[in-house]
Amino acid sequence: MKRKKIIGLVCGRVDGNGEILLKEALMAADELGIGSEIIHAMELRVKPCRGCESCTAAMSKGLEPKCVIKDDDVKWILEKVLLEGDALILSAPVYHLRPNGYFMCISERMLPIMLRNQNILNKTRVGGLISVGGGDWTAPALAMLNIFLQHSFVLVDQIQIQFATQPGSVLKIPGAIDRAKLLGIRIAEAMTQPIEKARYLGEDTPASCPVCHCNVLHIPGKLSEVICPVCEVRGTVVSKGDESGIIWNSEDIKYPRFSEKGVKKHVGGIRGLHQKFWQNDREDCINLMKKYKEYGNIIRP
Ligand SMILES: Cc1cc2nc3c(=O)[nH]c(=O)nc-3n(C[C@H](O)[C@H](O)[C@H](O)COP(=O)(O)O)c2cc1C
Numbered sequence: 001m002k003r004k005k006i007i008g009l010v011c012g013r014v015d016g017n018g019e020i021l022l023k024e025a026l027m028a029a030d031e032l033g034i035g036s037e038i039i040h041a042m043e044l045r046v047k048p049c050r051g052c053e054s055c056t057a058a059m060s061k062g063l064e065p066k067c068v069i070k071d072d073d074v075k076w077i078l079e080k081v082l083l084e085g086d087a088l089i090l091s092a093p094v095y096h097l098r099p100n101g102y103f104m105c106i107s108e109r110m111l112p113i114m115l116r117n118q119n120i121l122n123k124t125r126v127g128g129l130i131s132v133g134g135g136d137w138t139a140p141a142l143a144m145l146n147i148f149l150q151h152s153f154v155l156v157d158q159i160q161i162q163f164a165t166q167p168g169s170v171l172k173i174p175g176a177i178d179r180a181k182l183l184g185i186r187i188a189e190a191m192t193q194p195i196e197k198a199r200y201l202g203e204d205t206p207a208s209c210p211v212c213h214c215n216v217l218h219i220p221g222k223l224s225e226v227i228c229p230v231c232e233v234r235g236t237v238v239s240k241g242d243e244s245g246i247i248w249n250s251e252d253i254k255y256p257r258f259s260e261k262g263v264k265k266h267v268g269g270i271r272g273l274h275q276k277f278w279q280n281d282r283e284d285c286i287n288l289m290k291k292y293k294e295y296g297n298i299i300r301p
Contacts, residue, residue, distance in 0.1 A: 006087045009088065011100055012092060017169065026038070026089065048104075054068050059267070079113065086191055093133070121260040126154050127154065129146065134165040140216055141160060143230050157186045161180075209231050228256075232256060
């Protein structure tokens with residue numbers, strides 16, 4: 001039988017802390033008979049999305065969505081991560097509170113591949129996340145990594161390591177290496193089970209979203225109503241005496257933002273907006289835009 005394989009995507013430095021943690025997880029999985037392949041984003045050419053909307057425009061016209069950027073490796077990375085392999089472990093450093101630019105560029109470029117391969121939304125594979133920070137300014141990082149992972153993988157474990165500065169310093173952080181190893185074991189074990197049995201095994205808090213298990217919450221109005229900004233799962237804060245907790249909406253848990261139903265609804269909405277623009281608004285908008293084009297005052301180095 002073919003050996004199952006984890007794809008490990010490192011977005012931080014070559015030989016950096018995130019790579020060490022990822023390799024520790026992969027080595028632990030290896031001991032359980034699971035192979036791996038590691039992709040180093042920083043070694044490759046990674047460019048940001050230019051916002052040309054070619055992919056969404058093609059989708060709206062019933063054509064094949066493609067990215068216009070051909071001179072980098074993001075398509076290759078995304079195809080490896082999203083279409084190959086039996087599981088993903090994604091490792092990214094924290095820069096300015098959130099995952100670094102390499103991760104962000106890869107993440108925002110997933111649209112054409114996802115639109116061409118909508119079966120990935122069925123989430124038939126498991127995934128894990130490793131986020132590493134040099135301090136403790138890390139609060140939104142795992143939530144943002146989940147924006148990518150939740151499209152296509154069932155989250156089994158995630159870790160936020162803090163206070164790892166210079167490459168290798170993570171080796172001196174108590175518990176960090178063992179925790180990464182445990183993540184690898186959990187992913188490997190989950191890979192040997194049917195996907196329906198995959199469960200989240202990482203840390204939780206009383207405020208953790210039941211889907212991405214992050215506790216970064218959006219409060220749009222009343223203080224008692226919360227929403228996970230990643231998964232769009234709504235919750236109501238309830239208190240009894242000194243105790244309080246969150247009751248989460250069970251329909252939202254079944255159909256979070258990054259479920260087949262959630263994404264298809266969103267994509268349908270985008271298609272409608274594009275069609276409305278071309279049919280009704282385009283000429284008018286082009287005329288109205290003239291004064292902004294003429295305004296100038298753009299400076300360059
Ligand atoms: C531009 C930049 C911004 C950073 N911002 C943060 C931050 O906001 N919070 C934090 O905890 N660490 C921050 N760090 C530290 C890195 O997360 C830390 O060095 C980490 O170990 C890098 O992972 P790597 O070795 O896998 O590349 C920052 C580092 C850089 C280069």
